[in-house]
Amino acid sequence: APRAYRLAAQLGSWRSRRSRNVSQRIHKCHPNQVAAIAANPENFKVYKYMKILEEAMKTDEDKLIEKVRGIYGFKVRNGPNGDEGYWVINAKEGKGKVDYNGKDKCDVTFTINDEDVADLISGKLNPQKAFFQGKIKIQGNMGLAMKLTDLQKSAAGRIDSIRS
The missing domain is CATH 1.20.5 (Single alpha-helices involved in coiled-coils or other helix-helix interfaces)
Known part of the structure; x- marks a missing residue:
């Protein structure tokens, strides 16, 4: 026994x-978990682009929120000093908002490098091409991931004015 x-x-x-x-x-x-989140999001290259995207949603001339109706998560890797950041773009309710280290449950989450996410948001990097090139990982609703181009187009004009 x-x-x-x-x-x-x-x-x-x-x-x-x-x-x-x-x-x-x-x-x-x-998708809402990131290893070590940087304390200061302003050091990331993508920070200013996220602010522009939020501004584009607030003015919402193109009725973006009605077109998109989703919550996007961005795990941004290889930031300053190798830090990671996490942004949540809520394009589902109200005028939309962008939160650093947001707690909303995301419909789709992108994992991408700091260099590439700036090009993605500005429209210089096509999400589908980035996915097939291995520059971006996508978890969640793929149909909603494809709607990201609507948000890109809205922010692209504002971003180009900053770059020039």
């Missing part, structure tokens, strides 16, 4: 260890 108890105890510890590993993996994959 003692041997059976030892085997059951070993099996039980293996099962608990296995379930703990699975839950850790699920937690790591959750």
